[in-house]
Structures are given as structure tokens and as C-alpha cells.
Amino acid sequence: MPEAANTPPLSAPVITSETPGSFARGVLDKRHPALIQQVRDAFPYGPEQHQALDSLLQEITGGAIAPLPAGTRDESAWARWGQGYFGRSWFEVPFLWAESYFYRRLLGAVGYFERGPWQGIDPFAPFKRAELRGSAVAEELAALDEVADLPLEGRDRALLHGALWGNRADLGFRISSGEAREGAGNLIVDNSALLWRHLGASPNATVYLVADNAGRELIPDLVLIDHLLHTGRASAVVLHVKPYPYYVSDATMNDVIDNLRRVAEAPGRAGEIGDRLWDAMGSGRLAVRAHSFSCAPLPYADMPEDLRDDFARATLTIFKGDLNYRRLVGDQLLPATASFADRTSYFPGPVVALRTLKSDVIVGLDAETLAALETTGEAWRTSGTHAVIQGGL
Numbered sequence: 001m002p003e004a005a006n007t008p009p010l011s012a013p014v015i016t017s018e019t020p021g022s023f024a025r026g027v028l029d030k031r032h033p034a035l036i037q038q039v040r041d042a043f044p045y046g047p048e049q050h051q052a053l054d055s056l057l058q059e060i061t062g063g064a065i066a067p068l069p070a071g072t073r074d075e076s077a078w079a080r081w082g083q084g085y086f087g088r089s090w091f092e093v094p095f096l097w098a099e100s101y102f103y104r105r106l107l108g109a110v111g112y113f114e115r116g117p118w119q120g121i122d123p124f125a126p127f128k129r130a131e132l133r134g135s136a137v138a139e140e141l142a143a144l145d146e147v148a149d150l151p152l153e154g155r156d157r158a159l160l161h162g163a164l165w166g167n168r169a170d171l172g173f174r175i176s177s178g179e180a181r182e183g184a185g186n187l188i189v190d191n192s193a194l195l196w197r198h199l200g201a202s203p204n205a206t207v208y209l210v211a212d213n214a215g216r217e218l219i220p221d222l223v224l225i226d227h228l229l230h231t232g233r234a235s236a237v238v239l240h241v242k243p244y245p246y247y248v249s250d251a252t253m254n255d256v257i258d259n260l261r262r263v264a265e266a267p268g269r270a271g272e273i274g275d276r277l278w279d280a281m282g283s284g285r286l287a288v289r290a291h292s293f294s295c296a297p298l299p300y301a302d303m304p305e306d307l308r309d310d311f312a313r314a315t316l317t318i319f320k321g322d323l324n325y326r327r328l329v330g331d332q333l334l335p336a337t338a339s340f341a342d343r344t345s346y347f348p349g350p351v352v353a354l355r356t357l358k359s360d361v362i363v364g365l366d367a368e369t370l371a372a373l374e375t376t377g378e379a380w381r382t383s384g385t386h387a388v389i390q391g392g393l
Ligand SMILES: O=P(O)(O)OC[C@H]1O[C@](O)(CO)[C@@H](O)[C@@H]1O
Pocket: 027, 099, 167, 170, 172, 173, 212, 213, 247, 320, 321, 322, 323, 324, 326, 358, 359
């Protein structure tokens, strides 16, 4: 098994999809082919795109990993990141790398990067759009009227939890689970008191939020951002999104615009929040970045200098979601009781992860919690029913 590169002290095997029946294997041999079909069905693609999708499907289910075509804009970056992987089976290379490269190749197959009519057409847009127009978003926006009447502590909790559990609703997850699970969920680590204390003790805080999914996750993220700005907990917020469509529903700048517009056009408190956020973008108190590393198949321990310098300016960085968590602590078979603070000690500032568990990686559990979870017999690591608010503060 490959060893982790620049990751912090504790070394552990990097996750691959080699083991039949493993979670990672299921993503590669079931979820990815199903996604190709969904994308194919969602657009009136021409023969060129259909052929490219056919050969991608063939490659991921039995072929060897091919490099990007010569002359592609990011060919050299992927040649570097994929050194030693091309020509091998998709299952035996790191899971994180294989998933990221799959999304890059899927976009390539539908002509997203090439000059032509399909350039810049987000293959996941129909799914994102449907979610944005759906009744769940409308209900969640309407519920903000009630949240507004809560005392500050209640609003803090409601809006932080809204952003946390919004992560459960991602569209990629629904490809294999049928539907994102609803319900109360289990918060197995809750460092939220530390988060609020840290912000309370930091005047003129600049909060960074590294976004995950658009729609039912990004909307509560935006609402939380407004709450931080409106209550003075933050004087500025920087929102990191993906430079191109990724992991199905990950938020891009187009999604920020669509989601913000959706909030601003809603009646009641939601509309007020949307207007304030719109103004915050205009005044620069809310800035958006789309760094290329956000779609890199690497852990944050390997982030480039300019991104490290950017995060170093944050009073607090909030990482959303499962994939960001994997990249933050390392996509490795780590002991669940390993320290979150140690695993994130390389990060140039205080971090908090808001994540529902949708893959095998987890650290920072106490032995008792872990033992109790293991006795349930549930797939608690991957079902999206459990969550953490975990801080390296
Ligand atoms: O949207 P999130 O929370 O990052 O979850 C995406 C997750 O979906 C998967 O792609 C498959 O479960 C995981 O590998 C990934 O961590």
C-alpha cells in the first residue's frame, strides 16, 4: 500500500479501493459507473461525448489508468500528481487520487475544458438546479423566520447545526444511498463551545469557510456566514469554493451566485439574509476564492505556499464536509482515537471541521465513544448519520 507523503507525524496506510466489499471499492465500481449514466441521461450530448463516456466507463471498470491527452491545460499538473499511477488499475492507487482523477476525466469526456459548445457546461447542473428548486430548500429557508426569534445562543446552535447537517444532503451520496438520510443524527464530537469561545476572544475576526456541496449545504453555510458577520463574530469572511465542478455537487462560483440569488429571492428573513450577503460581497466583507488546489487529489498537508499564506490570515478556518475532512487529516487508515489537533498541526491556523461521516476516515474519538459505536453494528463511519464538530483550537 502507498505511504502518505507530507502528512503529519503518525503514519498509516493510505486508503485504496483494492479490497472488494470495502467502502472505497463500492465508490469506484458502483457509484462512478452510475454517475456516468446519470450525466449521460441528463444532457443531449453528441456522439463525441458518448464515445468518450463509453471509453471512460470501460477504463474505470477494467482498464488501466490513462493520462490526460497531450496538450490539455492541466496535463503537467496531473502528470506530476499521478506519477507512478498511470497504467495501473484504478483500484490499487490511493482512493482520494482515483476519485479526484475520475471527476477530472468525466469533465474532460463531456468537453467541459475544451473550446466548443460544451465548454463550461457543468454536467451536474441539472441535479443541483433541481435541488435548488425543490421543496426541501423552500422549507429550510422558511424555517429561518422561526430561528430569527431565538435568543443568540439558540441561533448560534441552530445555524451551526444547519451548516453541519446540510453536509448530509450531498448529491453524490444519494447516488448510492438512494436518499440522504434525514433525522436527528448523532453528534459524536462536539467542540462547538470552543469555536464560539475562540471567535468571542478574537476581535475583528476573519473567518474562512472551505465549502463543500452547493444547494442544501451551501445555503446553510451562507446563512451561517451572514450570522457571523451580522453578530460581529466575524468582520470578514472568505469562502473557498471549487474552480470547476467536482464530486457531483461541490460548490463552484456559479453555484454561489445561484444559491445566493435563491436566498435573496426568498420571502421573509431568508430574503433579508440574502440581501445582506449580497451587500457583503459588494463591500468585500465576504470574498470568494476558487484556488486550483481545491480540486487537487492531495491532502491539505501538501498545499502550495500561496494557499498556506492565505489560510495563515484566518482567525479560524471552517472545513465543511467529508472530502475536506479526508484531505485535512489524511485519507489514511488512522486509529479513530488519534488526536485531531495532532493530525492538523501542520495547518497554519486554528481549524474546525463540520462533517457528517461518509467515508472510513475518522480521528479524535475517545475510546469510550468508539467502543459504543462499534457495538451498534451500524455503518456509522459511512452512512451520513453521524457527525462531528471537531476543532484544533
Ligand atoms: O460531499 P462530501 O461530504 O465531501 O462527501 C463526499 C464523499 O463522497 C464520496 O465521494 C463517496 O462517498 C467520498 O469519497 C467523499 O468523501
